[in-house]
Amino acid sequence: MLQIKDLSVKYDNIQVLHGISMDIQDGELVALIGANGAGKTTALTTISGVKRSFGGEIVYNGKNITKASTDEIVRLGVVQVPEGRQIFSKMTIEENLILGAYTESDSARQKANMERGFEMFPILRERKKQLAGTLSGGEQQMLAIARALMSNPKLLLLDEPSMGLSPLMTEQVFDAIVTLNESGTTILLVEQNAFDALEISGRAYVMENGVITREGKSSDLMEDPAIKRAYLGGD
């Protein structure tokens, strides 16, 4: 579904991605784990077309999207839930969701998607007229996911959904991610919280200093002593 080949990205003169390659198949839930500053978020923003690469290419369903603009990429069905949630805090929850469907012109489908989001996170329905900025961190994360679903994504890019959430909330959000994947949405999950990410994903990539150092089945990686030591704590 998504092939990344030798992707290289830099900020001004500092190169942060040194030719990473990834391959995501239809229906997979793939995790991308790594320490702070490894370049995970940069990889996602480059896929979304916000950040430009200077080398390598990104191919989505056989189409080269390396130079495509963000709105084209969203229209193709690749949608990102950004780090730190990034909801529209001065707008209501309902308006946030409507904006999520910005590329979706069919109003019936828009309604259906909103309904799906409300079913997934009932708290959002209760508060749909409330300003999004008044929600708690976990609720905001739910809103961010529900908002991304509004445009019927085929590939969902999740950036640190557990960031700043309580363990209980994290579990809820991760459950929702699994449900989404089971219902057919392909997901690329970027996480620092390596243990949880490896637990729910089928396959995973490990990133260090802008390079993919390991890849494989998540269950294998979890057993790997080096990974255990570096990311999971203990041995």
Added chain:
Amino acid sequence: MSFNYILGQLINGIKLGSIYAIIAIGYSMVYGILRLINFAHGDLLTVGVYTMLVLMGFSGLPIWLVILAGCIVSIMVGMTMERLVYRPLRGSGEETTLISSLAVSVFLQNLISMIFTPQKKAFHLPDFLTVNHSLGPVSLSTINILTMISIVVILIALTLLLKKTKIGMAMRACSDNLAASQLMGIKINNVVVVAFVIGSGLAALTGVMLAGEYKTIEPLMGFVPGLKAFCAAVLGGIGSLNGAVLGGFIIGIAEVLFAGLMPSDITPYRDAFIFFLLIVVLLVKPNGILGSSEGGRS
């Protein structure tokens, strides 16, 4: 000091306030989305007015057509500066864009001086627009009345645009969180262009109102009203439509009342007073009166 005098001053304040409010709307829209103080915004007003001056030279053109043409030219100049200067600089830091807008302002002022000479020129609107009507204790010209009506119309129209239309929603989203808006698939460039179009058009419209009031125009005429309109936008809470209008009225009324009610040796300080007011408000309420987050104070 009679009641009628104060009432008259108040009406004058509302008149001036409407002008500031309309310019402030444009300022606020652009700032809300790009965090750019477009110093050249006031000069768009000048561009519009000079275009109208040229067209009025051709007798026979109806005045509404002249004004419309002025607005269109102003919009085109606004779009051009966005495309050529602000777009390449987007995301390059607040100071950089601030300076670039200053440079654009200097450019426009001098371009106009070069074409039309820096001297003041007479600007005569048709009589039916400048004729005075006395309404009870106050007397207002047609254009004054139109100014006050237009602010109401503009406010309603823009509120509908922002609340009900897709592009309006996108504009609000961009001004709330530009990065997230992009990830929603909103074409930022389109939204920015719309903001510039609305802002430039409104600026040219206020140009007619100012020129009609003073009966003369000059190449620098837009700068100071533009600056005060920016103060108005900040005062009301920048990025907010209602805030811009409220701020415009507060500044307009404060300015007129200051000039009209204070002892005559203080009245020359009216511009100084406006900025003083702005600084005080920013210190007490850093986000302006109707502003929400994003503080002006560190």
Added chain:
Amino acid sequence: MKYRENAAVRFVCFVLLPLLILIYSAINRGHYYSDLICLFGIHLILATSLNLVNGFSGMFSMGHAAFMAVGAYTSALLTISETQKARISGLPEWFQKFTLPFPLALLCAGLVAALLALLIGFPVLRLKSHYLSVATLGLIVIVRAFLDNEDQFTNGARGITGLPSYSTIFSVFLTGLILLYIMYRLIRCSSYGRGLIAMRDDDVAAQTLGVRIVTKKISIFCLSAFAAGIGGALWGHLQTVISGQFFYFTDSFEIVEMSIIGGMYSLSGGIVGALVMTFLPEILAPLETGIMIGGFQLPELYGASNLIMAVFLILLIIFRRQGILGDSEIIVESIFSKSTYTGIFKAETYRKLVDITKAKLTGKKKEKTAK
């Protein structure tokens, strides 16, 4: 320590002094070109002083004309003759006969400007980014209103005439050199300067490292105003006529432009900016009066020079955002040393050099103590 002093000493000895003496002896004072060179010197002081705030403190002030004005008026009132003073109605009697020698008047000009900066600094510097810039613009308006309306002290919009023409190439550049040297030492060679740059890059982080944000902001603002006040005074003594209209938006923006063109993250950027902004308009000036190009008589293009400057500035901002020098400093030492570098060093290289020198010096100390 010695290394840096050497740089400054050599700068003065080998470049500026000979140059100045040469120019000074070649042209008489009051001559058009010598005035232009004085103007360059004054611009240099103003632009550098603005860089101090805008480039190194993370604040963006646009109100330097206000400090210039205050400096110019202070120095004017302290130096004009009794007959000139008699025209200004509100001066107290003792002041009528009171005059100061030029250097002291300059010092007072700087101090009064710094005092103003201190007064308005406390409220205004709490504002953030854009709002601070607008507030400093407001300061210009407020100062202008004061100058135009407080007739008894400022002679109103008529301004003050008959300032002694004290500004010569010698006095301007001597003052400029002293100020530049102080600023340079402070920014590039002291913990104060490093704290300042830390604050510019990340004020919260700097605060956690013990940088006193408020004190730093106020002090650098005052210092900058001090230099701008002196610059304004020198300007007044060059033109010999001052009034509020000379210290308004256009003039303030001109200083901002200089600072941006040269590179506001570099003190020597002020020099380059001043150079461009002083001489380029002179070169372009003929356009304004109409010139012949290839047999064509161009019409008078009023504002053409400003227009071209504006385009130049826009292009510069788009294609070289950091200004001509970026964050490099001109280090004169390197002009004379055998190193392969040109006169312009990357700031980074400079820092490395300082570190090496420091290491050498501490090494020597250790040797001494060992003996």
